[in-house]
Amino acid sequence: MYKMLETRSVLNPKKRVGDIPGIKVGHQFYSRAEMVVVGFHSHWLNGIDYMGMAYKADYKDYQFPLAVAIVLSGMYEDDLDNADEIVYTGQGGHNLTGDKRQIKDQKLERGNLALKHCIDRDVPVRVIRGHECANSYTGKIYTYDGLYKVVKYWADKGISGFTVYKYRLRRVPGQPMLTTNQVQFVYGRVPQSVSELRGMVCEDITGGQENYPIPATNLVDEPPVPPSGYKYINSIQVAKNVKLPKAVAGCNCKGSCIDPRTCACAKLNGSDFPYVERDGGR
DNA sequence: TGTCGCGTGCGT
DNA sequence: ACGCACGCGACA
Numbered sequence: 658m659y660k661m662l663e664t665r666s667v668l669n670p671k672k673r674v675g676d677i678p679g680i681k682v683g684h685q686f687y688s689r690a691e692m693v694v695v696g697f698h699s700h701w702l703n704g705i706d707y708m709g710m711a712y713k714a715d716y717k718d719y720q721f722p723l724a725v726a727i728v729l730s731g732m733y734e735d736d737l738d739n740a741d742e743i744v745y746t747g748q749g750g751h752n753l754t755g756d757k758r759q760i761k762d763q764k765l766e767r768g769n770l771a772l773k774h775c776i777d778r779d780v781p782v783r784v785i786r787g788h789e790c791a792n793s794y795t796g797k798i799y800t801y802d803g804l805y806k807v808v809k810y811w812a813d814k815g816i817s818g819f820t821v822y823k824y825r826l827r828r829v830p831g832q833p834m835l836t837t838n839q840v841q842f843v844y845g846r847v848p849q850s851v852s853e854l855r856g857m858v859c860e861d862i863t864g865g866q867e868n869y870p871i872p873a874t875n876l877v878d879e880p881p882v883p884p885s886g887y888k889y890i891n892s893i894q895v896a897k898n899v900k901l902p903k904a905v906a907g908c909n910c911k912g913s914c915i916d917p918r919t920c921a922c923a924k925l926n927g928s929d930f931p932y933v934e935r936d937g938g939r
Numbered sequence: 940t941g942t943c944g945c946g947t948g949c950g951t
Numbered sequence: 952a953c954g955c956a957c958g959c960g961a962c963a
Contacts, residue, residue, distance in 0.1 A: 689958060693948075700948070702956040709950050722950085732957035746957090753956065754943060767950080767955080787957075795959065 669696025671715075672708045672725050675781055675804060682833045686785075686799040689728070697801070698726045698785060704733075705748055705768030719778060724771035724807075728799065730787035731897050732757050735815040735823065740835060743784070743805065746815070747772065747822035762820040765812075769822045775807040781829055782807060804829040 669677060677697050692698040698706045706726040713721045727745060729738060734757070737744040747769035750761035763769060775782055781804035790798035805826040815821040828835075 700956070701946085702958060703949085704957040707950090711950080728957060730957045736957090748956070751957075753958095755941090757957080797958085 668694070672696065672699065672706070672712065674708075674716075674723070674725055676783070680801060682801055682803040684801040686801075687793045688795045688797070689799065692785070692799060697783070698728060702753075703748065703768065704728045704730075705771060707768055707771030719780070720774040722767070722771035723774050723780060724768060724782050726783035726785065727772075728785045728787060730797075734758055734817065734895075735813070735821050737895065738786075741828040743824075743826040745772075745824045745826055747824065750819055750821070759815050759817040759819045759821060763822050765822060772807055772824050773810050773822075776810065779806055781805065782826065784826065784828075802828075802835055803832040 677695070680695065680697055686692050686697070689698070689701040693701055700706055704727055705724055707722045707724040708716075709722050712723070713719075716723065729736060729743065729745065731738075733746040733751065735744075735746040747763050747765075748767060749763040749769065750759050752758055752760045765773065772782070774780070784802045784805045785799050786802050787797050787799050789796060792798075805828050808825050808827050810822060810824045813821055813823050
């Protein structure tokens with residue numbers, strides 16, 4: 658422990674906004690602790706890493722607390738991950754153990770307040786995604802996916818009926834392509850055989866819920882990392898613990914209410930994808 | 940596979 | 952000094 662503190666003080670004693678020297682987009686960590694050690698994300702449990710009031714003197718004109726990094730692991734039921742666009746759920750009211758669902762209303766404080774303050778002055782946030790990975794000693798791998806900007810936030814009623822704060826993040830352009838789970842969907846092209854697809858990571862990301870399988874390939878990761886942290890319902894990527902509600906009797910939505918969390922009768926209607934499905938995992 | 944409980948740095 | 956938090960390993 659002393660060593661970790663020492664190391665940390667040597668590497669990046671102070672939190673900072675934006676990139677950390679030596680850690681490029683696509684960098685893979687094998688545990689949360691590794692990120693703590695290099696000061697990339699200074700919590701081993703928290704999703705939101707932010708600079709507290711102590712940093713106020715260093716960054717005049719900025720509102721504090723101010724967020725610098727977040728981790729997406731697919732643990733929050735109200736998250737939506739769409740690669741370049743993310744809807745991230747704030748912290749709090751979360752049942753850390755057991756079913757990992759929301760059990761209380763969230764408040765606009767701590768990390769939630771810190772993310773809100775990022776909007777005011779376009780402060781970019783480092784985004785790290787967690788994937789399941791058999792090769793890692795923790796069974797998980799965490800990848801730096803680049804800087805995102807928080808473009809808006811709002812309060813919402815989450816799936817479990819409690820107030821959650823949501824943050825829409827958009828990836829800053831001009832960065833290397835998403836190296837983690839750069840999953841290229843081959844929807845629309847029927848391969849002669851499965852083996853024809855290079856870098857196949859998943860034969861059907863919908864898990865058989867669609868009429869046609871939607872395979873995904875990954876030509877970037879070495880070895881390829883399959884989509885795992887999230888699951889797909891009606892082609893919509895949702896957190897793992899999202900459960901399909903009962904179909905609304907007599908609903909004639911014909912797929913228009915395509916969010917599976919509000920309507921079980923939503924169907925995939927042709928090529929009309931409400932969310933881009935380029936990104937597989939998490 | 941799911942659940943449980945210990946775990947610890949950081950912000951207040 | 953206290954409480955929070957998107958891990959992690961253990962056990963069944």
